[in-house]
Amino acid sequence: METSQISEENLLENLSFEKFRQEVLKDYKVVCESRETSLLSRKEVLTGKAKFGIFGDGKEVAQIAMAKFFMPGDFRSGYYRDQTFMFASGIATIEQFFAQLYADPDIKNDPFSAGRQMNAHFATKFVDENGNWLDLVNKKNVSADVAPTSGQMPRGLGLAFASKVFREVDALHDLENLSDYGNEVCFCTIGDSSTSEGHFWETMNAAGVLQIPLAVFVWDDGYGISVPKEYQTTKSSISKALSGLQKKDDTNGINIYKLKGWDYAGMCEILDGAIKNIRETHTPALFHVEELTQPQGHSTSGSHERYKSPARLAWEKEWDGKKQMRDWIIANSLADEDELNDIEDNAKRFVKECKQKAWEKYINPIKEQVNQTVELLQKISANHPEIENWIRDLSSLREPVRRDVMKTLATVIDLASPSADVQELKDYYQKLLEENKEIFDNHLYNEGPKSALKVESVAATYNEDADLVNGFEILNKYFDELFAHNKKVIAFGEDLGHIGDVNQGFSGLQDKYGKERIFDTGIRELTIIGQGIGLALRGLRPIAEIQYLDYLLFGLEPLSDDVCTTHFRTKGQQSVPLIVRTRGHRLEGIWHSGSPMGMIINALRGMYVCVPRNMTQAVGMYNTLLAGNDPGLMIECLNGYRLKEKLPVNLLEYRVSLGVPEIIKEGTDITVVSYGSVLRIILEAAAKLEKTGISCEVIDVQTLLPFDIHHKILDSLKKTNRILFVDEDVPGGASAYMFNNVMEVQEGYRWLDVSPRTLTSKAHRPAYGSDGDYFSKPNVEEVIKVAKEMMAE
Ligand SMILES: Cc1ncc(C[n+]2csc(CCOP(=O)(O)OP(=O)(O)O)c2C)c(N)n1
Numbered sequence: 001m002e003t004s005q006i007s008e009e010n011l012l013e014n015l016s017f018e019k020f021r022q023e024v025l026k027d028y029k030v031v032c033e034s035r036e037t038s039l040l041s042r043k044e045v046l047t048g049k050a051k052f053g054i055f056g057d058g059k060e061v062a063q064i065a066m067a068k069f070f071m072p073g074d075f076r077s078g079y080y081r082d083q084t085f086m087f088a089s090g091i092a093t094i095e096q097f098f099a100q101l102y103a104d105p106d107i108k109n110d111p112f113s114a115g116r117q118m119n120a121h122f123a124t125k126f127v128d129e130n131g132n133w134l135d136l137v138n139k140k141n142v143s144a145d146v147a148p149t150s151g152q153m154p155r156g157l158g159l160a161f162a163s164k165v166f167r168e169v170d171a172l173h174d175l176e177n178l179s180d181y182g183n184e185v186c187f188c189t190i191g192d193s194s195t196s197e198g199h200f201w202e203t204m205n206a207a208g209v210l211q212i213p214l215a216v217f218v219w220d221d222g223y224g225i226s227v228p229k230e231y232q233t234t235k236s237s238i239s240k241a242l243s244g245l246q247k248k249d250d251t252n253g254i255n256i257y258k259l260k261g262w263d264y265a266g267m268c269e270i271l272d273g274a275i276k277n278i279r280e281t282h283t284p285a286l287f288h289v290e291e292l293t294q295p296q297g298h299s300t301s302g303s304h305e306r307y308k309s310p311a312r313l314a315w316e317k318e319w320d321g322k323k324q325m326r327d328w329i330i331a332n333s334l335a336d337e338d339e340l341n342d343i344e345d346n347a348k349r350f351v352k353e354c355k356q357k358a359w360e361k362y363i364n365p366i367k368e369q370v371n372q373t374v375e376l377l378q379k380i381s382a383n384h385p386e387i388e389n390w391i392r393d394l395s396s397l398r399e400p401v402r403r404d405v406m407k408t409l410a411t412v413i414d415l416a417s418p419s420a421d422v423q424e425l426k427d428y429y430q431k432l433l434e435e436n437k438e439i440f441d442n443h444l445y446n447e448g449p450k451s452a453l454k455v456e457s458v459a460a461t462y463n464e465d466a467d468l469v470n471g472f473e474i475l476n477k478y479f480d481e482l483f484a485h486n487k488k489v490i491a492f493g494e495d496l497g498h499i500g501d502v503n504q505g506f507s508g509l510q511d512k513y514g515k516e517r518i519f520d521t522g523i524r525e526l527t528i529i530g531q532g533i534g535l536a537l538r539g540l541r542p543i544a545e546i547q548y549l550d551y552l553l554f555g556l557e558p559l560s561d562d563v564c565t566t567h568f569r570t571k572g573q574q575s576v577p578l579i580v581r582t583r584g585h586r587l588e589g590i591w592h593s594g595s596p597m598g599m600i601i602n603a604l605r606g607m608y609v610c611v612p613r614n615m616t617q618a619v620g621m622y623n624t625l626l627a628g629n630d631p632g633l634m635i636e637c638l639n640g641y642r643l644k645e646k647l648p649v650n651l652l653e654y655r656v657s658l659g660v661p662e663i664i665k666e667g668t669d670i671t672v673v674s675y676g677s678v679l680r681i682i683l684e685a686a687a688k689l690e691k692t693g694i695s696c697e698v699i700d701v702q703t704l705l706p707f708d709i710h711h712k713i714l715d716s717l718k719k720t721n722r723i724l725f726v727d728e729d730v731p732g733g734a735s736a737y738m739f740n741n742v743m744e745v746q747e748g749y750r751w752l753d754v755s756p757r758t759l760t761s762k763a764h765r766p767a768y769g770s771d772g773d774y775f776s777k778p779n780v781e782e783v784i785k786v787a788k789e790m791m792a793e
Contacts, residue, residue: 479506
């Protein structure tokens with residue numbers, strides 16, 4: 001009896017030892033495959049088959065450990081070093097890695113970006129083709145990587161913050177595809193040097209305040225390209241530098257752990273408890289993973305021998321995670337040399353096969369285009385012997401790209417005289433142009449049913465005895481109805497919660513709808529946007545407020561680099577339906593009356609930019625944005641909150657179509673095009689001009705992105721033959737953009753009787769006070785003067 005018990009225990013022990021051994025060897029296999037992938041990829045770049053490469057060698061073991069605790073439902077917001085984590089998590093294959101290295105535009109081959117991103121920029125699919133959120137709870141999720149270092153931090157904060165919202169807002173608990181009561185951890189990775197960026201510090205502080213499930217891994221290999229950490233980090237240690245944020249029993253804050261990047265067993269042990277704690281308590285953590293290496297240097301663009309000392313290079317060889325893991329396996333008798341050699345040889349073979357498969361899938365469609373082109377060219381070469389050169393050049397390319405085909409076709413079409421065969425060539429060229437447009441030039445915005453452009457307008461309706469109320473009251477009433485009606489809407493910003501924003505749009509609403517849905521944030525525009533990004537990516541409908549338009553600059557980087565490119569860089573697989581609310585244009589002083597619209601519309605292609613003239617129009621635009629999946633910026637008029645407007649009865653139904661200007665005063669002599677606060681100045685001038693016999697047609701463009709999609713302004717110009725563009729931006733700003741659209745895109749130049757004009761603010765920032773405003777920004781008298789000049793010309 002006793003003997004059999006002992007042997008059963010022995011058996012179980014042996015079994016669990018064998019299980020453990022197998023797991024270690026499986027991990028070592030992934031380490032080897034990932035390392036081979038890095039080595040072979042570099043060769044592909046150096047031999048010219050790929051343009052650039054950046055790899056995860058030296059970080060393999062740490063990422064294997066990290067991947068063990070990444071569960072379905074979790075999110076990653078990382079950067080370009082994370083290939084091993086992706087392989088170990090089962091969300092990327094080596095073949096896919098190579099496909100992206102080659103910039104394969106077929107999404108079946110590069111499922112992260114369809115060839116739109118550099119290698120090692122990963123993503124998983126969040127939304128289906130109709131813009132519906134997938135079941136994110138039962139899959140491992142990767143938000144699309146960006147190249148600006150630390151750009152992943154604000155987004156990471158937001159993805160973790162969403163878990164807090166899902167946990168705390170009861171009404172969201174039934175959204176079972178989006179969250180499991182907020183148990184999802186966001187794993188965020190960053191290089192040690194990139195922690196020098198403000199993005200990192202702002203994120204860590206905000207995480208400590210918010211108490212959210214954010215796990216930040218700093219891969220510390222001592223350098224940022226060539227610059228060592230002595231130049232990057234106080235005390236050369238990010239964990240030391242951040243120690244003041246350490247959470248204590250009676251404080252908020254973050255937990256800080258130090259790990260050795262080569263110590264497989266040690267890392268697994270620490271991460272096991274630490275990630276569990278993050279998941280359960282929502283206390284964020286920093287994992288400072290030290291003593292990592294970079295065996296091949298930073299990227300394919302240079303060699304690390306230029307800046308690392310021989311001693312450092314020797315140290316890196318000895319402390320390479322792969323070598324250390326191998327030594328540890330042997331020392332603990334988990335495998336012998338032969339077994340490990342086999343794993344290593346198999347890894348080499350396997351990676352080579354993956355590379356070859358990826359290359360063939362990438363190159364074959366291009367080779368088909370080359371063959372087809374050559375065939376068509378041969379048909380016309382009898383009449384054009386010089387074409388033989390082009391045929392020879394194109395056929396001799398070992399690694400042709402689509403560009404070679406297009407250039408050859410365009411050149412030959414130019415020099416060939418017309419014939420049926422040349423027509424065939426032209427048709428083929430046209431077909432390829434369209435195919436390439438589909439490959440490289442779509443999904444900047446949603447194109448399916450969730451396109452905001454497909455939202456039909458619904459007019460505002462009023463009671464006969466409709467009240468005239470302050471502009472802010474229209475918004476307040478609207479937000480009240482919106483929050484009662486749509487549980488996914490969350491609003492936040494500086495002073496937005498307790499006092500209901502500086503202009504009272506949210507006044508009283510926190511009490512009604514709770515601090516979990518309407519709340520204050522710290523003064524940190526960058527991570528306010530980050531919070532919005534995370535919530536939006538996870539299927540909620542955030543309204544992130546930037547208190548004044550002039551401070552949008554602090555949050556512009558994630559909007560431009562991250563929000564605006566998400567749909568494009570994932571070829572439609574992720575959407576960020578974030579609404580950024582702010583207020584701008586005329587008020588007082590340099591930083592409370594800016595209207596930097598040229599900068600904004602050029603930085604924010606990929607968002608819709610709404611510039612409503614009053615709060616009623618703003619409501620209609622909010623509804624339109626909420627009906628689609630695209631991100632939008634709403635710039636309310638800073639000086640409009642106390643102007644009286646009629647209160648519509650259909651606040652939730654009223655919708656303003658984007659890209660459709662409104663004629664707010666009809667006229668016959670001059671078309672005046674503008675938007676926002678300055679429209680009131682223009683209307684005042686137009687009333688005065690009317691008395692002198694000059695009739696202005698005043699058009700409010702309503703949205704700058706998109707701009708007048710049905711060419712309504714052109715219709716007006718056809719009638720008046722004179723056009724003036726007015727705004728509060730600097731010369732050459734949004735006025736030049738509107739000018740370009742009407743003159744070039746709409747071909748408005750054909751209808752001009754006199755030269756078109758722009759009237760803008762002065763090139764400097766607006767000076768303070770009423771006189772500063774009058775002399776810095778367009779005023780009534782200037783509008784009258786320009787209009788009279790145009791009539792006299
Ligand atoms: C905002 C920004 N500045 C500069 C760069 C160029 N750059 C790319 S990687 C890099 C070094 C990053 O070093 P580190 O954060 O330590 O990460 P590692 O590459 O060592 O993993 C630099 C300067 C960039 N991509 N983004």
